[in-house]
């Protein structure tokens with residue numbers, strides 16, 4: 001059996017399910033920095049935990065340590081230690097508040113093309129254990145359009161795009177979707193793209209933002225997008241960051257927290273007209289780590 005076949009078997013084994021459904025991989029991204037992507041990732045994670053889901057956040061914003069700062073947890077190892085130093089998936093997960101798991105991306109996954117296929121298969125096999133550890137994996141990407149971000153997005157079954165009402169943020173969100181649409185590995189049919197409007201001053205503002213974005217995305221890119229809702233501008237959110245705590249735990253009565261709750265419930269609702277293409281962790285990482293194998 002060659003390596004490609006071995007890898008396909010790992011993915012197939014996951015897909016058949018070892019008595020355990022595959023983890024749902026949700027990638028949180030934004031067209032520009034500072035719109036609240038990491039805040040959303042962390043607070044959705046806490047809310048998913050409150051609904052009984054086991055959650056692991058993968059910080060794929062390589063080089064920046066936003067999530068770990070907001071999380072107040074310093075990871076001992078990171079993804080690079082798994083890839084290059086033989087650490088296992090369980091070694092590299094740091095457990096934070098409410099037992100949300102956290103994996104730091106470390107310095108990234110560059111140079112992977114230099115690894116041999118046997119080794120890549122080993123890494124993906126190791127990472128695929130996450131399917132048994134978590135129900136939901138939240139991937140927090142870097143902001144903006146880069147090859148690495150696009151690799152993560154095309155590997156995702158579900159993309160949550162954070163945007164604000166600033167015209168630059170809307171334009172950058174459109175540009176990100178346009179770049180994604182051009183990517184040879186992107187499949188409109190197999191990816192759900194969901195929008196969150198952050199830092200809105202009123203519900204209507206978020207609704208209008210989505211309508212505007214949906215109109216251009218629908219006409220020019222023909223990517224179906226759905227709206228998860230708005231998160232109000234809330235001074236409790238930056239305050240909680242100062243305490244290195246998610247606002248959902250620091251100030252549960254804050255107005256942004258009610259929005260996080262609503263959005264999480266809506267993500268958990270069964271999709272009516274769209275099928276969530278759960279592919280699991282092995283498929284996700286194998287797409288990122290090497291289009292060369294499968």
Ligand SMILES: Nc1ncnc2c1ncn2[C@@H]1O[C@H](COP(=O)(O)OP(=O)(O)OP(=O)(O)O)[C@@H](O)[C@H]1O
Nearest residue numbers: 033034035036037038039143199232233234237238
């Ligand atoms: N709904 C909100 N109301 C008020 N402030 C917010 C809100 N969401 C995020 N912020 C604040 O905006 C700033 C940027 O948030 P965050 O770091 O989560 O953004 P980001 O998009 O992940 O940034 P980066 O691109 O740098 O990783 C932080 O100070 C955060 O507290």
